[in-house]
Amino acid sequence: MRIIETASRLELRDVPYGLWLFGLVFVMSGSFVLTVPFWAPEWRGFQLWERLAVVAIGASHLAGGLFMAGRAHATVTELDRATNLGSQRVRRLWSRWRGARGTERTALSCTRWTATETRCTSCACGCPEASHFGSRRRRRTGRLARVGTPSVCGGSSGSRATRRRWHTIDSLLVLQYENRRRLDRPATACREYLIVTSGLRYAALGAFLVFSTARLGAQGALLSISPARPLPGALVTLTLQNLGHDRDSVVAIAGTMAGEPLHFVASRSGRRALGAVPVDSVTTVEAIVVVTRASGKRDTLRASVTPPPLPPPKEQLQVDSRFGRPLDSATAARVAREGELALAVGRRSHDSPPQWTAPFLRPRTSAVSSGFGTGRTFNGQVTSRHLGVDFRGALGAPIHAANRGVVVLIDTFFLGGRVVYLDHGGGVTTGYLHLSKALVSVGDTVRRGQTIGLVGATGRVTGPHLHWTARYGGLTVNPLDLLKLDAGLSR
Ligand SMILES: [Zn+2]
Known part of the structure; x- marks a missing residue:
């Protein structure tokens, strides 16, 4: 049995x-x-x-x-x-x-x-x-x-x-x-x-x-934007697909998004380019790309994104009284002039090809104390958007270059204090604000991760920290979005 x-x-x-x-x-x-x-x-x-x-x-x-x-x-x-x-x-x-x-x-x-x-x-x-x-x-x-x-x-x-x-x-x-x-x-x-x-x-x-x-x-060809629903101030990736099997027949690709030129590079999934959504955009942002072929035929492709509005101001900060009241006309003119300088640096970045071949790094390994886009009020009187990311740091702590690039501006700004701006090419620039000291000179090419300055408390601050900014052309973007990019976008 x-x-x-x-x-x-x-x-x-x-x-x-x-x-x-x-x-x-x-x-x-x-x-x-x-x-x-x-x-x-x-x-x-x-x-x-x-x-x-x-x-x-x-x-x-x-x-x-x-x-x-x-x-x-x-x-x-x-x-x-x-x-x-x-x-x-x-x-x-x-x-x-x-x-x-x-x-x-x-x-x-x-x-x-x-x-x-x-x-x-x-x-x-x-x-x-x-x-x-x-x-x-x-x-x-x-x-x-x-x-x-x-x-x-x-x-x-x-x-x-x-x-x-x-x-x-x-x-x-x-x-x-x-x-x-x-x-x-x-x-x-x-x-x-x-x-x-x-x-x-x-x-x-x-x-x-x-x-x-x-x-x-x-x-026919397709243009898409990723992410599909970016926040204001987001860095986005545009992808051109389905250009046809005979890629050689495409002789030129030109395009703009929010007024900034796009630089397409070939990648495994088609041709890709960086783009940006303006921080103050309240309506749809459109990208227009014109593909020219050897035969002279031109395709115009469009893609758009509609960012949600940023939340209303909620951070209350106390700063030195000269920063906490509305600016007098001379100071306002100085702030405007300094803003123009940084903006010009961003715009010039379109003229040089990407200098980087590896992903972007955080300029400091410390925690982020204030994120991008937060609305804040200074001494209950002045309201502004935080157009960068703050990293904690003691006075004199090192600041690293987020990626390979050229030092294009070192100055002392009214709001930003001691500043260093790097041009990474292809429209991407980064700025490092409130430094106590800059360790590089204008014209230097810096390595990715190189120490370029020390944390300070210069300009409009509540204490020593690093304020990190980034631009795509003239548009201020969330620098943390740079960290999500893969190096394939630089080639
Ligand atoms: Zn900041």
Whole structure:
């Protein structure tokens, strides 16, 4: 009885294990399809419903796989309960232990089931074990083989007791086989259902891809902006796709966004450029790009973003009284002049190619004490937007260049105190304000991470810190957005 149970259970488990594997394949292929819209560059031009359709196909695959694995698990559990023999691992160890003890073993088999067991003294069939029942290695490892038939063993030569025994085994086998059918049926039905529906799903996915690719091809070049809903003062990435297979036919790409020129560079996912959303923008910001081809044909592409408004002022700060009241006309003129200087530095940056080849770094590793765009009131009288990011730092702490660039301006500003401006080329400049000391000179090319100055408390401050600013051309942007750029945008 136990022989039969062991054998049956093993064979019974084959089906659930197969289902486990099937489930795994489904889960893997489902996950793969599910993520396609998020990494494949060609998918940027696809519409929302197209992305959703692919996600739905992937999700249903994933769900099918999980369901099948669950079904298989339930079947295995039920088999374990029905046979009450512990795990397969325990059975293997038991079998090996018996083998090691040198106990004589033989195999009992029928057309459907095979089992190993110590030679039963009540069975007098006397089969020469080696000739009938598989190789020695196979027996030693306890793997079951489907060999022989009961008649070979018990048939003519056996005693009546032997024949009766085989008879019993036969009926038990039938019983177990019925049991297996009963247990397997839901899992097998589930597998067949999933095979059929997955075929349909893949067919739908294939047809859909053919259709969508044809639609994209007919649509021509595409311009997109990322992120799709940037904040005011955000640095954005513009991507030009679908320029045609023969890239050489494009001879020029020119464009502007919010009045600033765009510099497109080739990348794996098309041509990319940096752009900026003005801090004070309240309406839609549009990018216009003109692609000129060798044939003289020109395509004008447009893309736009609508930033949400910045929150109202909430920071209350106390500063030296000369900064806390509205500026007199002479000081106002000085502040305006200094602003123009920094602005000119930003605009000139369009004239030189990008100087950087590695991602931007934080100028200080310390915590940010005030983020970008916060509205603040000084001494309850003067209101302004914080157009940079403040980093903590004691007086004299080092300040690092965010990336490779040229020192283009060192000055003492009324609001900014001691300032250093770096031109990174391609329209990107960074400024370091309130320094106690600048350690570089105008015209120097600085390395990424080089110490360019020391933290101070010059200008309009509440205490020593670094105020870090960034511009794209003439537009002030959130410098922390620079840290998200990959170096591919510089080439
Ligand atoms: Zn600041």
